[in-house]
Amino acid sequence: MDLHHWLGRAVDTHAAWADGHGPRPGHPALAVDDEALSTAFAELAGRLGTSYPFFHPRYAGQMLKPPHPVAVTGYLxxxxxxxxxxxxxxxxxxxxxxxxxxxxxxxxxxxxxxxxxxxxxxxxxxxxxxxxxxxxxxxxxxxxxxxxxxxxxxxxxxxxxxxxxxxxxxxxxxxxxxxxxxxxxxxxxxxxxxxxxxxxxxxxxxxxxxxxxxxxxxxxxxxxxxxxxxxxxxxxxxxxxxxxxxxxxxxxxxxxxxxxxxxxxxxxxxxxxxxxxxxxxxxxxxxxxxxxxxxxxxxxxxxxxxxxxxxxxxxxxxxxxxxxxxFPLTRDGLGEVVAAGRRTALRWAERIAASPHLDLFQPPELDIVTYHPRVNPPSLKRITAASEHVLRAGMRGGQEDPVYVSTARIGADAFAARRGDAVVDAEETAVLRSVLMKPEAEPYLDRLHGRVEELASAACRDGELP
CATH class of the missing domain: 3.40.640.10 (Type I PLP-dependent aspartate aminotransferase-like (Major domain))
Structure with a gap:
């Protein structure tokens, strides 16, 4: 879908409708200098550029993604x-x-x-x-x-x-x-x-x-x-x-x-x-x-x-x-968009369960996967430190292959209920959390898993754990 084309169609359609109501007088209070707008817009674009890449499957953190171009066209x-x-x-x-x-x-x-x-x-x-x-x-x-x-x-x-x-x-x-x-x-x-x-x-x-x-x-x-x-x-x-x-x-x-x-x-x-x-x-x-x-x-x-x-x-x-x-509300319409994230979550859970560097926190019921670096012994303090290492290292600017995940705080009792061998040395721990609501995550999963696994391995190898 060519978004530029359809946004242009939206603007042209509006202009044709508006012109049908006759000439519109302007007003000096609404005048904008093009050069001033250019300067201000360049500043805005620069500031927006500091956002995380919500559109990309390497962003698997919070529940954030851009709207579909069809929705953007309709909204405009x-x-x-x-x-x-x-x-x-x-x-x-x-x-x-x-x-x-x-x-x-x-x-x-x-x-x-x-x-x-x-x-x-x-x-x-x-x-x-x-x-x-x-x-x-x-x-x-x-x-x-x-x-x-x-x-x-x-x-x-x-x-x-x-x-x-x-x-x-x-x-x-x-x-x-x-x-x-x-x-x-x-x-x-x-x-x-x-x-x-x-x-x-x-x-x-x-x-x-x-x-x-x-x-x-x-x-x-x-x-x-x-x-x-x-x-x-x-x-x-x-x-x-x-x-x-x-x-x-x-x-x-x-x-x-x-x-x-x-x-x-x-x-x-x-x-x-x-x-x-x-x-x-x-x-x-x-x-x-x-x-x-x-x-x-x-x-x-x-x-x-x-x-x-x-x-x-x-x-x-x-x-x-x-x-x-x-994308009608049918299994083959919008349902297939939702299904992609669900399939990805199930696949990733299987990969994590078989990984030497990651442990699955609990099986996903939708498209949110929770997991943490495999540390031994599995103490709450060490799991928190390793998870936060992956979070920080993945998001660190300037690297060639960033990955964006998030963390979730889990109480000690809740963690121990899922992990009988947990060493409870803190009131809570932090596990990693990935939201796979973008269908593009499905073809990207191998790369995403590999990068997170690499970061988890490094977290346990670099001597930063308590």
Whole structure:
């Protein structure tokens, strides 16, 4: 895809549309000197050049990657109009596009046609909205979430004035269902948050087992699928094989009350583009408010009437709509983009397990791989030192073959639960963490593994360990 060509098409299309409305007078206040712009832009380009190469498969650190060129094209085309999807008259075209993409996301998670939902600025706001509705649905009741869930949930409970309860996890970082059952017995919980893809380890809570506990008790279930939502596309049975993910949690999404998905992660969108979906459209009543100078062009609900956010970029809806026209929410569409990262994670886990220089921390459930240099004895202090050596050496400027990974802090008890021979000489340790959400990582894996293995070997050889 020639991005320059399509960006040019977007600009030309906008110019032709704008010219159709007649001449536009200029204004001296908007004038910009080309030479001054050139100087300022050169400075901007230089400063942007200090970024990490998020686009390259050698970057396997955090959940960062550039949007697909199709999304960039769609975003630019709408951004030049600059619609606001708060009210229908602020974004008549892009509001319709938003309704279409939200319907597609709802179908992906199995919600019925009369769902409620909209795009948000990201997963944080989307989760806030879901927990706001949870509070209003069960006033005075607490909210339970996994101890490994995103810190958003504890923060939002504090913001909403709701009592939050962190549920312990098992030895794979998933919500401990037995611990949840004991918590539910007290009758203090109105909502349980389950996570399908924790941002640290990529762990998937057993949604189906949680629902078996909550449904008889009338407890609401919210799914934070901000990271892992699009893995639902991989849960179907495949001919002559098995699904790339355990299908049970994903098939249970349809039974949940709300789901959050972030298209700006695996949906290949620019920041910020999140989405919140409600199975029951009657929760619209909790959003009810009035804006006498805003809502006047339609008798049907404006998007701002079912959202806590006000101004929202219509360009986000346009970008996602165009992307889904080329990469539909099917196993062979966007599912193949997600599948590439999953296959890479499984392959790398196998390579790490066979490596003389690396140890796998735990098998990946999605496309996040956690591992650490093999040190002997496996003390928490030594593992931290070796992992941090790999992190620093890989990112060191000026070298010919940099590699970018990240680290994750693991408590001593959690590490010992996975490694029975661990020498517990610290309260926590740091393991290496790689997010393989770029499909380009699949053909690059051999080089990535080789470089990380080389750095891990050097970490243990160079005498820097305690």
């Amino acid at each position: 085309a709408a951004m030049l109009v600059n619609p606001n999807n708060h009210a229908l008259d602020g974004g008549p075209a892009t509001s319709a596009l938003e309704e279409e993409v939200v319907a597609a996301l709802a179908t992906m998670v199995g919600f019925p046609g009369d769902h409620l939902g909209h795009l948000t600025g990201g997963g944080t706001v989307a989760n806030l909205e879901a927990l706001f509705v949870a509070r209003e649905t069960h006033p005075g009741k607490g909210i339970a979430y996994s101890a490994e869930s995103h810190y958003t949930h504890a923060r939002m409970c504090h913001l909403l004035g709701v009592e939050g309860h962190a549920v312990p996890t098992d030895d794979r970082g998933r919500m401990d269902v037995a611990a949840l059952e004991r918590l539910l017995d007290g009758g203090r919980i109105g909502t349980v948050v389950v996570t399908t893809g924790t941002t640290g380890l990529g762990a998937v809570d057993p949604v189906h087992r949680v629902l078996d506990l909550t449904e008889p008790a009338g407890v609401r279930v919210h799914v934070d699928a901000a990271y892992g939502g699009f893995f639902a596309l991989l849960a179907d049975e495949v001919p002559h094989g098995t699904p790339l993910v355990d299908p049970a949690p994903w098939r249970a999404l349809r039974r949940c009350d709300s789901v959050v998905v972030d298209p700006h992660k695996h949906g290949m969108q620019p920041y910020g583009c999140g989405a919140v979906l409600f199975r029951d459209p009657s929760v619209q009543r909790f959003y009810r408010h009035d804006s006498p100078y805003t809502y006047f062009t339609s008798s049907r609900p404006h998007l701002g009437e079912i959202s806590l956010e006000c101004s929202r970029a219509g360009a986000s809806a346009a970008a996602l709509w165009l992307t889904l026209r080329l």
